[in-house]
Amino acid sequence: MALLDGIEAGAEDSYDRRYGDRQLLRRITPYFRGRGGAVAFVTAAVVVAAAAGSAVPILLARTVDSALDDDARSVMTLLAVAVLLTGAAAWLFTVLQQRLTGALVGDAVLKLREDAFAAAVRQDLAFHDGHPTGLVVSRVTNDTQTFGALLSLVLSLFGQVLVVLLILTALFVINVPLALLTTAVVALIVAVSLAFRKRARTASTRQQQALAEVSGYVQETLRGITVARNHRGEAAAEAGLREVNGRWYQASVRLNRLFSGIFPLLISLTGLGTTAVVLVGGHNVASGDLSAGEWVLFLEALALFWSPVAAIASFWQQLQQGLSAGERIFALIDREPAVRQSAQLPPPRLRGALELRGVSFHYTPERPVLHDIDLTVAAGETLALVGHTGAGKSSLVRLLTRSYDFQEGTLLADGRDVRTFDLAQYRRCLGVVTQTPFLFSGTVADNIALGRPGADRAAVEAAAHAVASGAWLRQLPEGLDTPTDEGGRNLSTGQRQIVALARVFLQDAPIFILDEATASVDPLTEAQIQEGLDALAAGRTTIVVAHRLPTVRKADRIVVVDDGRLVEQGDHATLMRRGGAYSRLYRQYFHHQHPDHDPADEPSGTERAAVGAGVHPAEASDAVDH
Numbered sequence: 289m290a291l292l293d294g295i296e297a298g299a300e301d302s303y304d305r306r307y308g309d310r311q312l313l314r315r316i317t318p319y320f321r322g323r324g325g326a327v328a329f330v331t332a333a334v335v336v337a338a339a340a341g342s343a344v345p346i347l348l349a350r351t352v353d354s355a356l357d358d359d360a361r362s363v364m365t366l367l368a369v370a371v372l373l374t375g376a377a378a379w380l381f382t383v384l385q386q387r388l389t390g391a392l393v394g395d396a397v398l399k400l401r402e403d404a405f406a407a408a409v410r411q412d413l414a415f416h417d418g419h420p421t422g423l424v425v426s427r428v429t430n431d432t433q434t435f436g437a438l439l440s441l442v443l444s445l446f447g448q449v450l451v452v453l454l455i456l457t458a459l460f461v462i463n464v465p466l467a468l469l470t471t472a473v474v475a476l477i478v479a480v481s482l483a484f485r486k487r488a489r490t491a492s493t494r495q496q497q498a499l500a501e502v503s504g505y506v507q508e509t510l511r512g513i514t515v516a517r518n519h520r521g522e523a524a525a526e527a528g529l530r531e532v533n534g535r536w537y538q539a540s541v542r543l544n545r546l547f548s549g550i551f552p553l554l555i556s557l558t559g560l561g562t563t564a565v566v567l568v569g570g571h572n573v574a575s576g577d578l579s580a581g582e583w584v585l586f587l588e589a590l591a592l593f594w595s596p597v598a599a600i601a602s603f604w605q606q607l608q609q610g611l612s613a614g615e616r617i618f619a620l621i622d623r624e625p626a627v628r629q630s631a632q633l634p635p636p637r638l639r640g641a642l643e644l645r646g647v648s649f650h651y652t653p654e655r656p657v658l659h660d661i662d663l664t665v666a667a668g669e670t671l672a673l674v675g676h677t678g679a680g681k682s683s684l685v686r687l688l689t690r691s692y693d694f695q696e697g698t699l700l701a702d703g704r705d706v707r708t709f710d711l712a713q714y715r716r717c718l719g720v721v722t723q724t725p726f727l728f729s730g731t732v733a734d735n736i737a738l739g740r741p742g743a744d745r746a747a748v749e750a751a752a753h754a755v756a757s758g759a760w761l762r763q764l765p766e767g768l769d770t771p772t773d774e775g776g777r778n779l780s781t782g783q784r785q786i787v788a789l790a791r792v793f794l795q796d797a798p799i800f801i802l803d804e805a806t807a808s809v810d811p812l813t814e815a816q817i818q819e820g821l822d823a824l825a826a827g828r829t830t831i832v833v834a835h836r837l838p839t840v841r842k843a844d845r846i847v848v849v850d851d852g853r854l855v856e857q858g859d860h861a862t863l864m865r866r867g868g869a870y871s872r873l874y875r876q877y878f879h880h881q882h883p884d885h886d887p888a889d890e891p892s893g894t895e896r897a898a899v900g901a902g903v904h905p906a907e908a909s910d911a912v913d914h
């Protein structure tokens with residue numbers, strides 16, 4: 289063990305916590321609610337099977353004993369029938385118990401997995417940004433399965449413990465001093481097991497965390513397969529896997545060493561018990577305190593006694609793995625989202641007026657991102673947020689959508705604090721289109737339909753036609769019924785944006801938030817997106833993180849964000865006249881997108897260098913392309 293001491297495998301996630309065995313038991317009990325009858329039957333079946341199972345060897349021992357008696361034949365026949373019946377009962381009840389246990393545990397794992405999944409979905413963006421998806425997936429899938437195996441195990445353990453108790457009773461009936469001696473050895477075995485408990489649990493947890501890291505790495509690499517191939521190279525990706533896999537290997541070896549040490553130790557303790565009984569018993573027989581028959585009977589029963597004890601010891605590893613899996617699942621389920629609401633009031637049908645008062649925000653305390661923001665957006669107004677990359681535009685939008693919680697200030701919608709609203713209902717008041725919208729696997733129509741649960745085909749078609757009169761559908765092989773891959777990979781970025789716009793149309797939310805794509809799309813698609821935007825913006829509050837000149841120019845108001853502060857506001861013409869931050873940004877960036885821009889107006893070499901340092905690579909390439 290010392291060899292592997294100090295190896296750190298599978299770092300804990302920030303929300304991991306320790307649960308005592310009793311706490312875990314309290315947490316799992318509700319998953320069997322309403323199944324009291326089945327649990328009682330399984331328990332009874334375990335008791336009957338254990339009683340019958342332990343009666344068989346005792347009866348067998350009696351059979352051997354009575355072979356020496358005078359009326360051996362009749363007693364032997366009776367005992368043989370009894371052995372047969374108890375054996376059959378043990379078999380029948382074991383089968384029944386195992387079938388029912390399978391169903392009970394299966395149901396509990398189903399519910400547990402649903403809860404773990406719901407907890408993962410409920411978490412805020414801070415959680416998902418901070419914890420790789422693969423690691424969370426591993427808790428919802430692998431850990432729930434391992435915990436399910438534990439539940440079955442606990443029931444069979446319960447059976448084995450009963451067998452141990454029943455045979456121990458028989459041992460006490462045969463000879464009290466020798467039975468006490470045996471009990472002392474059992475107590476020693478229990479004490480050793482408990483002493484290893486903490487280390488075993490820690491080692492099991494580390495192994496599961498390391499496995500989650502492997503699945504996280506595989507998932508992340510496959511999601512970014514293009515980057516992995518083009519930039520990191522396949523060899524580098526494989527080297528990365530070797531590293532996380534190596535950590536899993538070390539954690540597994542460590543766990544194995546720990547258990548391979550415990551199990552033989554427990555088994556040798558049982559040998560020690562037998563040796564003690566042989567020594568003490570032999571002594572008592574020699575001194576005439578114990579009959580030879582009793583001694584032999586005791587040794588026979590003792591031999592039968594150790595087998596369930598050894599079985600319990602061999603369950604040890606699975607038991608600890610199951611418990612640590614339980615801890616990991618409940619840590620996820622019990623994690624409180626960082627975005628907290630002070631009340632759960634249903635928001636009224638919002639008109640869409642928004643106001644930020646003195647809002648400050650950071651992702652990590654040492655790096656403030658937004659400073660004391662005051663911003664009022666009137667209902668129906670279109671606002672363009674512009675600024676260099678990293679200025680804080682997307683962060684501001686994330687606060688509006690309550691994806692992250694701000695640390696200071698107030699956010700009001702129609703004059704009411706949004707923190708008092710039911711979060712899910714408030715979010716339904718926002719139609720959000722991200723830079724590269726995510727589409728679920730299904731069809732284009734399915735993805736649009738997500739905008740309004742229960743929307744019929746006619747409503748979906750109407751929403752699709754609201755964007756550029758539906759002309760974009762002709763570019764899709766099967767129109768609305770074109771299948772979409774996970775994420776929408778088989779559609780271009782522009783097409784994905786159009787689908788997302790149609791989704792927001794169907795949603796008909798009073799507030800529309802768009803993080804405009806920086807990727808260039810073909811002129812036709814761009815025109816279609818623009819038409820969609822114009823139609824969506826009409827009559828609703830629109831906030832656009834703007835990267836394209838037409839959007840900026842059409843906005844009622846442009847807000848320039850710089851280093852987490854709002855430095856300028858106004859319409860295009862006013863801001864240009866003012867010659868401040870916006871006009872500099874315009875000259876450095878937006879100006880290049882102007883259809884009749886004159887290369888002679890290009891910024892000087894120094895200005896270009898400044899833009900190159902500040903502007904997102906995609907934006908920079910946009911600027912070159914246009």
Ligand SMILES: Nc1ncnc2c1ncn2[C@@H]1O[C@H](COP(=O)(O)OP(=O)(O)OP(=O)(O)O)[C@@H](O)[C@H]1O
Nearest residue numbers: 417651657675676677678679680681682683684904
């Ligand atoms: N999830 C995050 N965790 C920690 N820091 C973040 C996170 N997201 C953004 N930041 C940091 O916050 C700052 C503002 O980022 P933000 O994405 O809001 O800028 P932006 O103006 O939207 O830029 P872009 O135009 O490139 O999208 C940056 O310094 C960025 O590194």
